Amino acid sequence: MTATRSGVLRVVEREAQIFKSLWRGPVILSFITPVMFLAGMGVGLGGMVDDGTGGSGAGASDLGGLDYLSFVTPGLLVASAMQVAAGESLWPVMAGKKWMRTYHAMVATPLDARHVFGGLIVWSGVRAAMSGAAFLLVAAILGGVPSPWAPLALLASVGCAMAVSSLVATFAVGQESDQSFAVLMRIGIIPLFLFSGTFFPVEQLPDAVEPFAAVSPLWHAAELARGATTGHIEALEVLLHSLALVGFFVVGWWWGTRRFTRELQT
Template sequence: MHSERDAPLTGTTAGRAHAPGTSAAKARRWGSFYYAEHVLRVFRGYAMSILLYSVGMPVAYLFAMGVGLATLVDANQAAAFGGVSYLAFIAPALLVSAAVMTSSGEFSYPVMAGFKWRRTYYGPHASPLVPQQIAVGHIMAVTLRLLFQSAAYLGIMALFGASPSPWGWVSIPVATLSGLAFGLPLMAYSASLKQDKGQFALVQRFIVTPLFLFSGTFFPLDTLPLAVRWIGWISPVWHGTELGRVFSYGYDEDPLLTIGHVVFLLACAGVGWTLTQRCFVRRMGT
């Protein structure tokens, strides 16, 4: 007489494992979501740090600017910022910059760790998951983090009165897209590296920091000399910041330029998305 545990695994009874063929079919269909779940579980391990970064940083920046520097600027240069307070002017830029900085962290060292230090990409690849699914799953998880962080940042901006427009919520997807526009090309670059020779430190010092300082974050871009103004023109931070200001407080901008910002960010993210998947396939095979 056969016991119940000797019965074949059909995948139809609650509490039983799926048959190998069923598991493989589900992995081929939902593999990106499975890997995204893995990355989100990793995030849970340092959730407190993520929460403090998402809430503590905007509180510190906005308090310093709103109570400190903005008081001096509004008293002397109010007309220079389109009739809005200095706090309202810089808040969208800080929101976008925070997303870009988070993206630069999540798409650099963790990607190299997946290939070289911890080799966390190769375990899922031993299953039916293909490299493209692993790459997309990583991107999906980081995108969710950017959305959460940007929503928290915008909520704090609203408490400070730095987002007066009812369309301010659009700043959340704008900041997220800006983070991906910078982060996905960086992810492709990270996936192509086989040795750590300080490349990521150079990216932070000579790319991320200049983009933060010279992308119209603290003052209008057209107040900079032409010799450095081009940095803003090619910067996802500037394009995202300008979009954020349009939706955050109704910044007066040519609609064609607004469309141009969106196209630029989508193009950067799209190119990064494609190159990242190609790099993952090249590193791990099909």
């Protein structure tokens, strides 16, 4: 087990090394994008929600007494973690497996496929924590973070990133080209982003669709993060949502280690 852990760390170290030379674009993007969404959706659109312009707006009552900015902040926090994790687990995986074959170089050393996979997942978590912390700070300044428990939301963010990364990388490593990646983003990641309780409560979804929120890692993470940034959540909810995230991760890890091993070491 110790060997495995240090192997994972070596892979993470490699990712960090690459990142140090190329950080500008990705960092600016993974930080600025959610902040712009926060300004546009949270402040701009939020102003309309809170005003209940035109009279029929239901406003705060549907948001559990929250103003819209406070509602949408934790949603955007975990959603950007998911986006970062998905991005880190698609094209870089194809580069490692096929375009640059760096994964094959790694498994020619004492590292094996599990280290490669594990390192990738941990790195996604690190990226999510970094951009998430910066995002939370901005959101707090804008007034979207009412509770002092808010830093705990980063745990939800990291959990979401690791669960998503384990599943998405498993998908990616089985592909022969990147053609399906954009399709996965469009029919998988973007719908999750938009309908997992990020921008509006899932209770508003049609009754037939609402139960499907349970299979969205993003919804569980959003509920946990919202509990932390607002300070309102039941212990049982924390337990169940956390278990769900761990469940996604376990499935991804179990399946992914097999696929990574098959692709890289047979």
